[in-house]
Amino acid sequence: TDEAGKSDRARAVDFPVSVVLPAGGTGERTGLQTPKQFCTFLGRPLISYTVQAFERVSWIQSIVVVVAKENMDLMTDIIQRFQHKKVRVVPGGSTRHRSICNGVLALGGEGEGETAAIDRPKVVIIHDAVRPFVEEDFLYKIAMAAKEQGAAGAIRPLVSTVIATTAEGYLDHSLERAKYRASEMPQGFTFDVIYQAYQRCTESDFEFGTECLHLALQYCGTNAKLIQGPPTLWKVTYKRDLAAAESIIKDTLSRSACIVTGGSAHAATLADALQKAVGALALELEVIPDLMGENSSYLLKEWNFIQVSVDSSCLSEVETLLRDLEAANRALLHPLVVIWVRLSSSDEPSISGREVEPSGIMELASEAKTQNILLYGIEIHQAKDTEQWERSVLKAAEITSALIRDRTPALVGQLLQA
């Protein structure tokens, strides 16, 4: 389903679009103290992932995050810490509709005269802070349909049969599943429709309602266009959803790694062998001699790094790499994995090396961790026996995959044996 949408990615809407992100939930259904939108994943609050999903869409001009008054400072800190742009924070109301309404008004409803009118977007997209995986191509569909129809919303097929219950807790009747859908987010509205809907709706709507599409229908006569969204639009609701979200985030971060060989022929041979072994484990690898010149562009993309050193107990190459990554601010949004692979050419473990590195790499790893970079070491012995060598390379590949996928902070600085 992801593939079909890719041709849409280049398209941009040619009218102003802004986003209202209600983030006032209390998270009671996860059973946790922290509201879900502020739960951290790899050190970053969920809401920051959601904000980033909108921020990277070029044609979205601004994002209004609506939070409970007691979380205004927390949200402001998050925006500063993760260097979000395009974002404003406004205080929420006592219900979901009051909060969304505050967000809509902040987009230009309250101002007088020309200034307010100029700032007003043509289309407002409303989303949930706890649905972090929304993609540009789907936002494009919602924005276009909202402009054409006045309102548009994401739907999903029902997973369970919906039933009506009697007051006493017995089955009254079940609904025919095919005729109904779950209403999800994002939803899009022309500014005029959502603004008018909130102007016209009753106190009872503000107090007890939850569905913006319903207000658009009832108060503006707008039948929203419904568009089936991908399953990744689901709402992080229960404790299990936190694990699911973390897994999706880790999958995204674990797609590719860049092997830096330092130009050594031995290291290049190892890199090729690793590439072959890791290829079977679904991790894209690129092999480069260094990060100079054109290759410095690898520092700016979503790569993890594997620095191969031959016959060296010296960490200077990996130190240089760490400095470059820190300079590029690459670990701002999520921890970055750097693996130092040391190839020792003797059949025996090198005693001199073993005495030195464990603490050397451990210290370097402790420093790197303060910069959100997770440094691990793998030692691999260049056996003369081909079969043993292949086994070691496969093992190094398995360890590499596991380290990149799991990102376990407790294991930084370890020199693992392949």
Next chain:
Amino acid sequence: TDEAGKSDRARAVDFPVSVVLPAGGTGERTGLQTPKQFCTFLGRPLISYTVQAFERVSWIQSIVVVVAKENMDLMTDIIQRFQHKKVRVVPGGSTRHRSICNGVLALGGEGEGETAAIDRPKVVIIHDAVRPFVEEDFLYKIAMAAKEQGAAGAIRPLVSTVIATTAEGYLDHSLERAKYRASEMPQGFTFDVIYQAYQRCTESDFEFGTECLHLALQYCGTNAKLIQGPPTLWKVTYKRDLAAAESIIKDTLSRSACIVTGGSAHAATLADALQKAVGALALELEVIPDLMGENSSYLLKEWNFIQVSVDSSCLSEVETLLRDLEAANRALLHPLVVIWVRLSSSDEPSISGREVEPSGIMELASEAKTQNILLYGIEIHQAKDTEQWERSVLKAAEITSALIRDRTPALVGQLLQA
């Protein structure tokens, strides 16, 4: 919500209850080749977890698993490999209702005369193979309500608003969320009700229906009692649900560890320090000198093991532990974590030890892995400096927690530095 039900655990129903477990799904919604019920978690198929959930309930007499004909052999293999009792496999039909009906008939509907009547359960519980976390106390509620009312079913509040769509894909109207519920599993029926419902229902019901509660209402006039279940009853449906299920399974396996000190006072000191440090990380620890006598009961429960050795490069203690665990068949249903913690009393790394163990523990770990036991090593140096010692113990505790939680097969046999 879990706490409230615990007093129910001791209660047993005093009438025969059997289970029908339709497991014929094709898993298309996960986007994976393997149907969800056969996806493995820590080496074991999901359906085996679900079967185990029923098998451990003393008052459930038999379980009928209904699978597609092409998966009969696979299912039979799973039952043998994981030593499931009480289970029969029957071939499914072309739809969900046909499969469930086959399961019900296998419980005694088709036989003639007294034998069939004797085998027939009073109550049949119907569940999904892909809802592995069902608990005894909830099954008790369903079984009791089914016996009293003829039918009972699990419900959950709706997470999303349900909407009716027009044929053209526009919003028609939205349902008032409070009046409706999601119908989930398990459901329970007296044998007579579910048997009669399938005898009386139409070909169209068999072909297009999915809801057993609906058949009981329509063909037997039985309004099912609806009981709200815990969120853990959810159906593993999408790819993200696989990660959520794995996380719940890992949480369950990571609750407790048993520290074996070998009777050494130094080891006991370390164990106490670890207990204190790990306590903050939410892992229950017990410290015992060995697994002799009464302590051998630890081998039969859900404990992970930490073997502490002092000043020893010798793995004999951990070898003994591994043999005991293998003899107790403890790793049949899931991988078991054993951590060898080596306490070296010198301030310096002991050179002699370092040369020997990495391959010694690696070999032992490779053997253990074939028995589904994951062996890892942690080396901790007994520093004279108290602050440094406390730092090392905390680090050992963090590594221990991570190893027990993550159960990463790629890292077995590593000797990690604390």
